[in-house]
Amino acid sequence: MAVKHVEIERKYDASADFTVPELTGLPGVAAVGDPETHRLHATYFDTEDLRLAAYGITLRRRRGGPDAGWHLKMPAGPDSKDELRAPLGRAQAVPARLATLVAAYTRGRPLRPVATLETDRTVLRLLDASGGVLAEVADDAVTGRVLLTEGAVNGRATGDRWREIEVELDAGDRALLKAAGKALRKAGAHRAASSSKLGRLLDGEIRRPTPKEALGSALAELDGGEPTAGQAVMAYVAAQVQALLAFDPKARLAEYDAVHRMRVATRRLRSVLQSYRPVLDRERTDPLRDELKWLATELGEVRDLEVLRMRFTDRVAGLDDIGEPAWLEELAKAERSAYRRLNATLKSDRYYAVLDALEGLVADPPLGAKAGRSAARELPRLVERAWGRLAETYATIGTSEDPETARHETRKDAKRARYAAEAAVAVLGDPAARVVRNAKKLQEVLGDYQDGVIASRHLKDAAARSTDTADAFTLGVLYGIERCEAGAALSRLEGTWASIPAPSLR
Template sequence: MADGHLEIEQKYDAEAGFALPPLDDLQGVSAAAAPRVHELHATYFDTADLRLAAHGITLRRRRGGDDSGWHLKVPAGPDGKREHRAPLGRPRVVPARLAGLVAVHTRGAELVPVGTLETRRTVVVLRDGDGAALAEVADDLVSAYREEGDEPRRWREIEVELVTGGPELLKAAGKRLRKAGARKAKSSSKLGRLLGADVPAAAGAAARATTRARLRELTANGKLPTVTAGDAVLGYVAAQLESLIEFDPRARLGEDDAVHRMRVATRRLRSTLQAYRPVLDAARTEPLQVELRWLAAVLGEVRDLEVLRMRFADGPLFFLDDLARRERGAYRRLNLALKEPRYFALLDALDGLIADPPLGERAQRKARKELPVLVSRVWDRMARQYRTIDTAEDSDLARHETRKAAKRARYAAELAAPVLGASAKRVAKDAKRIQEVLGEHQDGMIAMERLRAVKGRARTPQDAFALGVLYGREECRAETARDRLAVTWSRTLGPSF
């Protein structure tokens, strides 16, 4: 996530009588600063059914120490967490930006206090020879309770967090602490320790992981004859849904390429439901296609403007300002759409597709026999669409439709690749080449349309001239793409399963 600090740390449990060992002689460490003591009070927020905790996410409002405020921590690797912060604000009102970053998990459920921690923290900073902080070692005496009036749970915890030091320092400090009697912490967060067995399994994530793992196991262990068409389709759907969920918070932050990646996952999902209709019951999947098309359109508005901005980096200032303003507006609309119940209902329905698959009549057929038929069918549709380009009344529209058909063929072949191997990979590669050539043509057409829309707003002759140059360049690009299309098509062989 673009604005988040990556926090790399390890936690250790310690008994009340534990003595912190010397750490100033570790390799690279020249000194340990004098201990500083902080009194911390933190209220943790989650949904009533602990959806954030189920995903290892913590959201708190903490007073005391050097970083009072709201802290959102999202897992990022075995020892890492991506941290996002906001000012203290109001005690019971979660900052909208932080709430948005976890909305893909909360899905409209209210965020409420679920626990309180009071911590007496003693911090020792390990420094190098130049005085730079390498790591912070926090010795925490914790009192925690779920609700006010509860008898608090108490424990001691040692936390080593890297500042500028490397993983070797983290490893060396951990070894020293364990030798002194500390133990690897039972939980990666204090809240997780407080909640304990109350933390539920992340049902949607677990179902996706199980579905993907089953397909990987079957395809990796020489069990291809046992893979069904349903196994292949559900494994691919689970992977794309996982990608959509992963890039949701990044898209909200405007992280580079995040909207594009989220849009691709959305399109792959929709294409799969179209191409593999015989495998999944259309009664449940067709409504999802409508919603996926809506989401792709919302993401597409932002993505199209991103593409224009990148293409016209050398354009006149007034034009770039106009694109930037439009892009900001598109991002606002995107963030509003990602807060809608409609979006959360789509996520729930997609999770339901994995947890309770609506298998069709051909789902139990052998994937090695069924997938070639379905991939070939999608390819043939693309070929028929391609042949309309020369005779269509609107040849540019026919090219655009061929591009969309090429994407569907590519995604259908990608789905089949774990089962069909090189033959499916070649089909996907061929379809991708067609898609890319037509994509360059379509990008040029969109660019020329935008240039025509603003030509009357040029402020100076120089601006008008620059727009004309850009238009000529885009026209040339589109024409080149049209010329390349026939050559590219002639080099594709089509399916040969």
């Protein structure tokens, strides 16, 4: 089983004659431990076209040192990476668990050795007054080699050599990380251009642009002058594709809120492809909207069960002298089964095709007839159109023979208006941000009502199946709570809508 932790570090380039400075004066550092030396040999695995490296992901098998084994590192924020480890196992067989976690990037392509690194490492531990480790400073002499195989990248026949100083936090904080870096730079080191040794070795070899790179390019265009509608919309699309890929491994690990955030990214993409159809080529985007709806549904099964389990767990905990009822364990079991089905979906060719199509949109934007128009002029019209649709749907609640469906459709249109406005915030600023807040306000009231209704239905069904008197009593109490809260949410709806002004974006 893979073991995960968050790695926070910074790397610095140093010359061959560089001397590590005195570090005992750093914040909180009372002493520096005796140096330890290790000889490390790492083999890095990737697809033939270096898909992992393009996203800043490294997968290696390393021998030597105290943490020998398989290491998977994925970007998690500034100076941070999520690192998952597995035992050494076989040299050429990537552990199945780690291979699964990068499946959204490899998409069925085989993983093979692409580079090796030989490192002579000297480690200094920065200690606090009680002897606890605050950080480790690794002085590395590195020899790297790109492996040559037919059809691979243009590797180099001779190894690259360099020296690198790495500061990794243990119990210390970012103030220590910053102070250590300042001391190293003052002594003559320089911040490394790459966040990984492999990234440095493969510099210039990676040919595959990522959504993150496309997003950076699009945002630079937004800052560089008056943006077009196509540029603004595609910057938002690129950001959501990046989010979808980032949360995929976390969803596979069943991390808290990961499926929810992956589903939100999927819904945002589908919504913006609909709201901005005049800006986009519908021949390319409409089929993808259907596939995004499918993916959101697959994610939704897990998310809905997850919400109910957490909701009822909290409710039961708030009742006196109530143990965990059997029906709550049944709900948890159903959630685990849904996760298994989701993991099968996330390994499917259909899912990989969706990811390929999304990356295709980012690499080759599907711009329509109005994409070249000024974003400042075109986006307000489209956001207001989305809001107008919301207003029309809201008006049907009081006249519809099926107000439940009308409320549900209103909530969906509130999301569409919210996401349409989100895509315009980078261009329109505060006026679009106000639309986002107002749409979210309405969405949350309707969401509170819908959550209460769904929870009530589940409790009613569970009560019909229950043969335990104590469980039946608990279910009845919870049912009453849910009905009351749903009613309270519904009573807020009219006032919430009345308090929200129409968008003013022009």
